[in-house]
Amino acid sequence: MSRYVKVKTFLLLSFFALSPVYAQKTLVFTREEKVKSYMEEFVSQGFKESQAKIYTAIQQCLRLIPEEAYKKITDRTFPVIFTEMPHFGGGRWANSSGVYVMPNDPPTFTKGIWIVKLNTQLNETQDVEEIEGIIFHELAHRVLDHVAGAFDIDKEKQANRLVKKWGFERQFLKAKSSFGTHGKRMASASPLLTLNKRSSIIKNL
Numbered sequence: 001m002s003r004y005v006k007v008k009t010f011l012l013l014s015f016f017a018l019s020p021v022y023a024q025k026t027l028v029f030t031r032e033e034k035v036k037s038y039m040e041e042f043v044s045q046g047f048k049e050s051q052a053k054i055y056t057a058i059q060q061c062l063r064l065i066p067e068e069a070y071k072k073i074t075d076r077t078f079p080v081i082f083t084e085m086p087h088f089g090g091g092r093w094a095n096s097s098g099v100y101v102m103p104n105d106p107p108t109f110t111k112g113i114w115i116v117k118l119n120t121q122l123n124e125t126q127d128v129e130e131i132e133g134i135i136f137h138e139l140a141h142r143v144l145d146h147v148a149g150a151f152d153i154d155k156e157k158q159a160n161r162l163v164k165k166w167g168f169e170r171q172f173l174k175a176k177s178s179f180g181t182h183g184k185r186m187a188s189a190s191p192l193l194t195l196n197k198r199s200s201i202i203k204n205l
């Protein structure tokens with residue numbers, strides 16, 4: 001290799017090493033990549049196997065939610081965990097979910113855990129956006145730091161306002177028409193569900 005070629009090669013390599021574009025390509029993950037990795041860690045894989053619509057709805061919410069909210073809900077020191085609440089079978093009486101931290105994982109759960117429990121019957125809905133409306137509502141509670149407690153209509157309204165502010169009014173309205181207090185699915189719910197209406201996750205929309 002001639003001296004000229006060597007110098008040229010060196011300059012070319014230096015350019016790429018210093019280029020911010022190159023650095024970005026190696027260090028920054030796209031939202032799509034982050035969502036995929038997050039879901040493998042913090043979303044029950046049972047959804048993937050048995051409730052594909054619920055799994056897709058979670059994925060869509062994580063893809064679309066504004067960046068600031070995304071960072072908060074996926075902060076692994078206080079992450080949102082998505083797990084299923086079985087509607088039929090023995091699991092509806094009692095079930096467990098496990099989330100494992102691996103030896104090389106960064107600090108996880110050091111500030112807490114926020115668990116979003118989704119009834120598996122949601123999977124029977126025709127339109128995935130109905131489920132997305134419900135999930136956005138629950139994520140809004142997390143972003144607003146609403147601690148669990150007695151039903152609070154003001155907190156419900158705040159969560160709904162935030163979902164609309166994020167730009168998801170369409171999903172919100174679909175969830176409301178199906179699962180709101182006077183929604184079509186609430187009207188045809190089983191007696192057990194009707195009894196539990198006061199604790200409905202999307203009451204008083």
Ligand SMILES: [Zn+2]
Nearest residue numbers: 156159201202
């Ligand atoms: Zn709520």
